Amino acid sequence: MSRPKAPGAAGRKRMQMADLARLAGVSASTVSRALAGSALISEDTRARIQTLARQFNYTVNSVATDLRSGVKRTIGVVVPYEQATRQSFADPFLHGMIGALADALTERGYEMLLSRIDADRLDAAAALVDGGRTAGLILIGQWRHHDQLNAMAERGLPLVVWGARLPRQQYCTVGGDNLLGGRLVAEHLLAQGRRHMIFLGDTGLPEVAQRFRGFSQALKQHGITLGGEQRAVVPFLAESGRQSMLDLIDAQPALDAVFASSDLLAMAAISALRERGRRIPEDVAVVGYDDVELAAHFHPPLSTVRQPIAAGGTAMVEHLLALLRGEAPARAEVLETRLVVRESSRATPRVVKAR
Amino acid sequence: MSRPKAPGAAGRKRMQMADLARLAGVSASTVSRALAGSALISEDTRARIQTLARQFNYTVNSVATDLRSGVKRTIGVVVPYEQATRQSFADPFLHGMIGALADALTERGYEMLLSRIDADRLDAAAALVDGGRTAGLILIGQWRHHDQLNAMAERGLPLVVWGARLPRQQYCTVGGDNLLGGRLVAEHLLAQGRRHMIFLGDTGLPEVAQRFRGFSQALKQHGITLGGEQRAVVPFLAESGRQSMLDLIDAQPALDAVFASSDLLAMAAISALRERGRRIPEDVAVVGYDDVELAAHFHPPLSTVRQPIAAGGTAMVEHLLALLRGEAPARAEVLETRLVVRESSRATPRVVKAR
DNA sequence: ACGCGCATTGCAATCGATTGCATGAATGGC
DNA sequence: GCCATTCATGCAATCGATTGCAATGCGCGT
Numbered sequence: 001m002s003r004p005k006a007p008g009a010a011g012r013k014r015m016q017m018a019d020l021a022r023l024a025g026v027s028a029s030t031v032s033r034a035l036a037g038s039a040l041i042s043e044d045t046r047a048r049i050q051t052l053a054r055q056f057n058y059t060v061n062s063v064a065t066d067l068r069s070g071v072k073r074t075i076g077v078v079v080p081y082e083q084a085t086r087q088s089f090a091d092p093f094l095h096g097m098i099g100a101l102a103d104a105l106t107e108r109g110y111e112m113l114l115s116r117i118d119a120d121r122l123d124a125a126a127a128l129v130d131g132g133r134t135a136g137l138i139l140i141g142q143w144r145h146h147d148q149l150n151a152m153a154e155r156g157l158p159l160v161v162w163g164a165r166l167p168r169q170q171y172c173t174v175g176g177d178n179l180l181g182g183r184l185v186a187e188h189l190l191a192q193g194r195r196h197m198i199f200l201g202d203t204g205l206p207e208v209a210q211r212f213r214g215f216s217q218a219l220k221q222h223g224i225t226l227g228g229e230q231r232a233v234v235p236f237l238a239e240s241g242r243q244s245m246l247d248l249i250d251a252q253p254a255l256d257a258v259f260a261s262s263d264l265l266a267m268a269a270i271s272a273l274r275e276r277g278r279r280i281p282e283d284v285a286v287v288g289y290d291d292v293e294l295a296a297h298f299h300p301p302l303s304t305v306r307q308p309i310a311a312g313g314t315a316m317v318e319h320l321l322a323l324l325r326g327e328a329p330a331r332a333e334v335l336e337t338r339l340v341v342r343e344s345s346r347a348t349p350r351v352v353k354a355r
Numbered sequence: 356m357s358r359p360k361a362p363g364a365a366g367r368k369r370m371q372m373a374d375l376a377r378l379a380g381v382s383a384s385t386v387s388r389a390l391a392g393s394a395l396i397s398e399d400t401r402a403r404i405q406t407l408a409r410q411f412n413y414t415v416n417s418v419a420t421d422l423r424s425g426v427k428r429t430i431g432v433v434v435p436y437e438q439a440t441r442q443s444f445a446d447p448f449l450h451g452m453i454g455a456l457a458d459a460l461t462e463r464g465y466e467m468l469l470s471r472i473d474a475d476r477l478d479a480a481a482a483l484v485d486g487g488r489t490a491g492l493i494l495i496g497q498w499r500h501h502d503q504l505n506a507m508a509e510r511g512l513p514l515v516v517w518g519a520r521l522p523r524q525q526y527c528t529v530g531g532d533n534l535l536g537g538r539l540v541a542e543h544l545l546a547q548g549r550r551h552m553i554f555l556g557d558t559g560l561p562e563v564a565q566r567f568r569g570f571s572q573a574l575k576q577h578g579i580t581l582g583g584e585q586r587a588v589v590p591f592l593a594e595s596g597r598q599s600m601l602d603l604i605d606a607q608p609a610l611d612a613v614f615a616s617s618d619l620l621a622m623a624a625i626s627a628l629r630e631r632g633r634r635i636p637e638d639v640a641v642v643g644y645d646d647v648e649l650a651a652h653f654h655p656p657l658s659t660v661r662q663p664i665a666a667g668g669t670a671m672v673e674h675l676l677a678l679l680r681g682e683a684p685a686r687a688e689v690l691e692t693r694l695v696v697r698e699s700s701r702a703t704p705r706v707v708k709a710r
Numbered sequence: 711a712c713g714c715g716c717a718t719t720g721c722a723a724t725c726g727a728t729t730g731c732a733t734g735a736a737t738g739g740c
Numbered sequence: 741g742c743c744a745t746t747c748a749t750g751c752a753a754t755c756g757a758t759t760g761c762a763a764t765g766c767g768c769g770t
Contacts, residue, residue, distance in 0.1 A: 014485070014487070016726060016727085017726065017727060018726080018727095026749075026750085027749070027750050027751080028726090028727080028728095028750090029728080029729080029749070029750060029751080029752095030748085030749060030750075032727065032728060032729085033728090033729090033748095033749090036728085040747080040748065040749080041748070041749085042747080042748060042749090045748080045749090057481070057485055057510070058485070059482050059485035059486040059487075060486060060726090060727075061486060061487035061725095061726055061727065062486045062487060062488050062727095063418055063421050063422050063427075063486075063487045063488065063725090063726080063727090064422055064487070064725075064726035064727035064728085064755090065726085065727055065728075066418050066727090066755090067418050067419055067422050067725090067726080067727075067728095067754095067755050067756065067757085068726080068727050068728045068729085068754070068755045069727085069728060069729090069755080070755070072418075074468075077469075079457075090648065092447060092450065092649075094450075095447065095449075095450040098453070098469075102434075102469060102470075102471050103471070106470075106471055111468055111470065111488070112468070112469050112470070113429075113466055113467070113468055113469075114432075114453075114457060114467050114468075114469040115457075115461075115466065115467070116457050116458070116461055126412070127414050130369070130412055130413070130414035131414040131415060131416060131417045132369070132414075132416035132417060132418045132419070132756085133417050133418065133466070155412070238648055238649070238651075238652050242652065264649070267649060267652050267653075268652050270652075270654065271651075271652040271653075271654070271656075274654065293445060293593055294447075294593065294619070294622060294649065296593075296626075297593050297597065297622050297623050297625075297626040298622075298626075298653070298654070299625065299626070299629065299653070299654040301626075371756060371757085372756065372757060373756080373757095381719075381720085382719065382720050382721080383720090383756090383757080383758095384719070384720060384721080384758080384759080385718085385719060385720075387757065387758060387759085388719090388758090388759090391758085395717085395718065395719080396718075396719085397717075397718065397719095400718080400719090415756090415757075416755095416756055416757065417757095418755090418756080418757090419725090419755075419756035419757035419758085420756085420757055420758075421725095421757095422724095422725050422726065422727085422755090422756080422757075422758095423724070423725045423756080423757050423758045423759085424725080424757085424758060424759095425725070487726085
């Protein structure tokens with residue numbers, strides 16, 4: 001007797017295993033095994049039950065399954081955001097990363113719970129695992145709280161983090177070679193004859209700090225020292241990047257190269273440079289970081305440091321699943337990192353000024 | 356007796372309510388009520404238990420809670436992808452939308468399960484609800500399967516879709532006014548003296564079809580008819596956009612305006628136009644759609660049709676929660692849609708040719 | 711001193727599945 | 741034709757919480 005369902009309301013009761021069992025004239029155990037594809041069930045019973053299930057739109061309640069079986073097929077992907085700047089989903093890099101993780105998880109039969117948390121309380125993410133909702137965590141970025149991440153890992157929380165390799169690190173990271181990335185950019189810009197460099201990015205974040213270190217160390221080897229005034233600490237936001245760049249141009253009219261720690265910042269910087277009448281790359285060379293999809297279609301096409309995002313997503317998922325299998329945690333995986341040179345930093349039609 | 360935990364392994368058993376009850380010297384019922392903030396529990400018992408819970412990193416197992424209480428605090432956000440083109444996360448618009456949804460859901464105490472599905476089997480998303488994992492669904496885009504969405508809604512599935520208002524629609528949509536958007540672009544381009552227009556986008560998708568209709572209808576009112584050769588059916592992918600644009604330029608050298616159905620396509624088109632030596636906007640005006648963050652920082656800054664993404668995210672969540680409360684479903688909400696004119700289509704320094 | 715009411719707390723059933731073990735039917739060996 | 745196997749299925753306990761109802765203890769009025 002199918003009672004008339006309330007018009008459009010959620011009044012309809014969902015069918016459950018016992019109902020299907022009744023329909024099939026078997027016990028719930030049999031239905032459970034049949035749908036799980038157990039070898040204990042005869043071929044025709046299984047077929048009959050599966051057909052019935054499809055007919056009635058029945059799907060096993062995975063909440064109950066998870067509870068009983070104890071295995072979870074959901075992974076928490078955590079995107080921190082800074083309270084102050086509301087910075088978070090702004091950067092296209094993040095977008096690519098989430099897509100890569102979604103792919104990797106889906107392929108392996110896992111679901112993805114996407115969660116935003118305050119970047120100052122990374123450890124709040126632990127509630128997703130403590131509360132039994134997810135089997136493990138993937139955190140995008142270390143932000144300013146290496147210590148919190150270490151504490152979580154020491155507590156035995158299955159955790160993989162996108163970011164930089166750091167001293168005394170207890171958790172597993174996957175990331176690019178930021179030191180190398182910075183160095184490559186420095187060498188490239190030097191080879192183009194640039195001398196007055198600017199660095200754009202928040203060096204309070206480990207990855208950015210390493211990019212800066214690689215950059216400035218390589219410059220120093222060539223006799224160029226980067227002072228504090230050649231560096232603007234800006235969050236990964238287009239508008240801040242543009243504003244900082246405008247200030248820097250006014251303060252240092254001689255600048256002839258900019259290394260931005262993300263493509264978004266690089267594009268914003270280019271926008272600002274144009275406002276001040278600088279030509280790219282003739283007057284100023286600009287290099288970004290990440291090689292997001294749009295970088296190639298920007299004008300001028302953006303030189304940038306490429307990190308293999310898809311491979312990164314896969315690596316993070318693999319490391320996490322290994323952790324969940326109880327394998328010993330890898331400390332850090334460093335992915336291939338290389339410079340992609342496009343128009344925004346190519347050639348220097350302008351004569352290099354004597355120093 | 357805390358057994359020594361296997362080094363870094365997942366061997367550690369999670370604490371549960373009964374354990375905490377033992378520690379506090381009360382029953383599990385009391386712990387449950389105390390943590391839920393029930394008025395039945397005395398103030399000091401509650402405080403004692405809550406302190407204890409914090410001390411031991413105890414978090415109520417929400418899988419068990421959901422099962423028993425029947426209320427779910429998780430919403431499925433579904434991002435379809437086209438098998439053929441692997442198109443999905445590519446468009447920055449999507450990125451903004453996911454961010455807006457994450458914000459809206461988090462604010463209201465819901466979690467977000469992000470799921471990718473085949474755009475040809477939108478109804479596969481129903482498994483998230485049928486399987487009890489999520490309370491309802493938010494689908495981004497109607498793609499080519501209005502019928503599947505109707506069937507899901509008729510089945511009583513709590514569902515809200517981002518997209519266009521369509522005839523005989525049984526489900527709730529939230530979206531911009533695509534017809535108006537298309538018309539605004541047409542009128543703007545005409546006002547700039549443009550006459551040879553090109554439309555870029557996959558008109559197999561309802562939203563794009565409406566943008567095209569608004570665009571071509573407005574043109575027709577001004578005596579301009581858009582033939583099939585003035586329209587390229589391309590997916591939302593940068594590389595396809597660029598390639599189609601190159602072909603169009605070669606086939607129709609006289610073109611002086613391009614309306615792309617997404618900012619990503621517009622940027623790719625600009626990139627292609629430049630390759631062929633066309634100046635933007637002097638030779639060709641380009642207008643995009645969405646007003647993604649980068650549009651303003653592109654070169655030249657991109658004219659585009661703006662849809663309020665954050666408001667859209669909030670609206671979708673509100674409609675879905677209303678559905679879950681059993682309220683009568685709204686059929687469609689159409690958001691404010693307006694043209695943002697920037698450099699890419701501004702002015703026409705070139706003398707308008709006599710017709 | 712007794713009974714009543716109120717404020718707390720515990721017992722036990724329940725949510726919807728999974729799974730070890732027991733059971734019953736069919737088959738095969740001798 | 742009877743017992744030992746094998747195969748398929750059912751019973752009942754269980755996962756970790758929530759919640760209606762019963763029980764306890766206490767204060768207080770009379």
